[in-house]
Amino acid sequence: MEKQLLAVEGLTVEYWARRGRVRAVDSVSFTLDRAETLGVVGESGSGKSTLGLSLIRLIPPPGRIIGGHLWLEGTDLLKLREEEMRNVRGRKIAFVFQDPMTSLNPVKKIGEHFVELIRTHEPKTGREEALRRAEKLLNDVGIQSERINDYPHQLSGGMRQRVMIALSIALNPSIVIADEPTTALDVIVQAKILDLLKNVQNVYAMALILITHDLSIALERCNKILVMYAGQMVEYASVENIYNKPQHPYTRGLLKSIPNIELAEQKLEAIPGSPPDLLNPPRGCRFWPRCPSSIGKCREREPQPVETEPGHFVRCFLHEVAGNESN
Amino acid sequence: MSDAFYMRWREMNRTEIVRVENLKKYFPVEKSFLEKLLTRTRGFIRAVDDITFSVLRGEVFTLAGESGCGKTTTGKIILGLVPPTSGRVFFRDREITNLKPEELRLLRRRMQIIFQDPYASFNPRMKIGDAIGHPLEIHGLASGLEKRKKVLSMLERVGLTPPEQFIELYPHQLSGGQRQRAAIARSLILNPEFIVADEPVSMIDVSLRTTIIDLMLDLKRELQLTYLFITHDLAVAKYISDRVAIMYLGKIVEMGEKEEIFSNPLHPYTQALLSAIPVPNPDRKRRIIELKGEVPSAIRIPMGCRFHPRCPFAEEACQKEEPELTVVSASHLVACHLAKGSEHA
Numbered sequence: 001m002e003k004q005l006l007a008v009e010g011l012t013v014e015y016w017a018r019r020g021r022v023r024a025v026d027s028v029s030f031t032l033d034r035a036e037t038l039g040v041v042g043e044s045g046s047g048k049s050t051l052g053l054s055l056i057r058l059i060p061p062p063g064r065i066i067g068g069h070l071w072l073e074g075t076d077l078l079k080l081r082e083e084e085m086r087n088v089r090g091r092k093i094a095f096v097f098q099d100p101m102t103s104l105n106p107v108k109k110i111g112e113h114f115v116e117l118i119r120t121h122e123p124k125t126g127r128e129e130a131l132r133r134a135e136k137l138l139n140d141v142g143i144q145s146e147r148i149n150d151y152p153h154q155l156s157g158g159m160r161q162r163v164m165i166a167l168s169i170a171l172n173p174s175i176v177i178a179d180e181p182t183t184a185l186d187v188i189v190q191a192k193i194l195d196l197l198k199n200v201q202n203v204y205a206m207a208l209i210l211i212t213h214d215l216s217i218a219l220e221r222c223n224k225i226l227v228m229y230a231g232q233m234v235e236y237a238s239v240e241n242i243y244n245k246p247q248h249p250y251t252r253g254l255l256k257s258i259p260n261i262e263l264a265e266q267k268l269e270a271i272p273g274s275p276p277d278l279l280n281p282p283r284g285c286r287f288w289p290r291c292p293s294s295i296g297k298c299r300e301r302e303p304q305p306v307e308t309e310p311g312h313f314v315r316c317f318l319h320e321v322a323g324n325e326s327n
Numbered sequence: 328m329s330d331a332f333y334m335r336w337r338e339m340n341r342t343e344i345v346r347v348e349n350l351k352k353y354f355p356v357e358k359s360f361l362e363k364l365l366t367r368t369r370g371f372i373r374a375v376d377d378i379t380f381s382v383l384r385g386e387v388f389t390l391a392g393e394s395g396c397g398k399t400t401t402g403k404i405i406l407g408l409v410p411p412t413s414g415r416v417f418f419r420d421r422e423i424t425n426l427k428p429e430e431l432r433l434l435r436r437r438m439q440i441i442f443q444d445p446y447a448s449f450n451p452r453m454k455i456g457d458a459i460g461h462p463l464e465i466h467g468l469a470s471g472l473e474k475r476k477k478v479l480s481m482l483e484r485v486g487l488t489p490p491e492q493f494i495e496l497y498p499h500q501l502s503g504g505q506r507q508r509a510a511i512a513r514s515l516i517l518n519p520e521f522i523v524a525d526e527p528v529s530m531i532d533v534s535l536r537t538t539i540i541d542l543m544l545d546l547k548r549e550l551q552l553t554y555l556f557i558t559h560d561l562a563v564a565k566y567i568s569d570r571v572a573i574m575y576l577g578k579i580v581e582m583g584e585k586e587e588i589f590s591n592p593l594h595p596y597t598q599a600l601l602s603a604i605p606v607p608n609p610d611r612k613r614r615i616i617e618l619k620g621e622v623p624s625a626i627r628i629p630m631g632c633r634f635h636p637r638c639p640f641a642e643e644a645c646q647k648e649e650p651e652l653t654v655v656s657a658s659h660l661v662a663c664h665l666a667k668g669s670e671h672a
Binding site: 043044156158159186187188189190191195213214215216217219220221239240243253254255257258259260261262264266268269270271272274275 | 393394502503504505532533534535536537538540541559561562563565566589590599600601602603604605606607608609610611615618621622
């Protein structure tokens, strides 16, 4: 209990669209220990961002969390009232969004963002003190403290993302969720921001959930990886296991399809087909139409996650024999 | 075409298809009323600042660099979509820099473009079949049944099968990957020789990216195409290119055969860029070369070597004199004062 910070059990989110219900996150479970980094990897539409938002209960309507538990240090966040939840956001779990331009208020100076955040959560803190804290936080993320008087448009994309990171750590949360924090940035800036996240994570002893479409980044920066496909967790294991013994055909396909700059010659393999329409997912396993090793029952029934070795979960019939049939 | 035949064909045709000489593109900066009163000098964004290179027939030549380095503007100038400030562009030894609209239209049959965003590059009210066949009508090359036949065979060629079904669909009914296939079909319908592909896979999901790149490479061989490939993604550049030019702030800083650029990068910027690319291997702990600061504005380009304020190795000469792109080996050019001296092993 000491070590485990967050335990997600069977989290399920649905969007109620006009044409039907979409199960964007389907019974996802994982745990996060203190100071650990979890990578959530998936393609667009795989449900990875919805998963991230649902952890702080910020699913925009018509989306709804329809099942599961979110245990944060023994409290089920899904049972909290909205006012109680507000104390969790920012303070316990903070969020860094992909696009720093749309998450900063363009008519507010950088310093005011900190003042608002800090004073909302700590009404007793004075304005001056909040600004002093902002200066210290900006310094921590490599921005000169004079910048508190700038407006967001006066900063570059990389600096804005640094400000977002400074804001996310302002209330000293135990978990930071970063949703594609570097997708809008160039590689050199991306490397710097990822280094900064790692650094901040060490200094502030936080756990990090890094949501990304880029498996390379997850392999390089995380301890554990959760692979999402069509709303479901298809594989969840330590980064070493994902890399050295991937078990789900989708994970294997992804690993074969990403170019590695360090290899002299590389033959990339593609995964045939495209991800399913979630309004009308295929019967059986959601991956079978693209799967090179699908068998008869993949089209009939949906596989359930099995633990093939301690901490390595995979949702695939091919591995049911190897592991124990899960409940 | 068999592999051996293709290789021979490529060797025999190592001729230039496109040549760019001293190309510049300066965009004027709009000033506010007050600035107009107070300042006399006019500001310019030097998007492309004197670049020279050739694309050889049958190759994939890649312009790579970060956003704002001028790679897309260069592609647009070559196709005549943006007029250059100065400099010349040649297509098969004929200057095409200032063509009349009619001549330009004829040229477009031979040079085409694939855009980055397959969602924005199709008219949402036009069926895929009509969009792909449209160039044939504009150029008066085919209409009616003949056009339909050509469109069907092109759809089949890019893997949108059954073509009879795709011809009737609207863009929103296609996935991102399918739309990019359709964009490729549209760019090839006039049977061009030269294609500018501007970030064609950067908006496509990873699992589909390889299929699009492989399709482009297959088509290149079958239809004897030449690509100018524009990308910010060096891992993709490494996979697809024959030769690569690295751009920084409107200039080519390094250019050469792919193997040379990736295994023996000489410019400190190229080295930093390569070191920053994530490597899909948890056991590999790479060393990222730290660069100071960020890319400066293209309005105020630093004196001397434009990279010197960020360069970890900058010396005095770098602040004063702009290095020229010079040959270091048969297939490798670099614009750096330091790389020139050290590289004579």
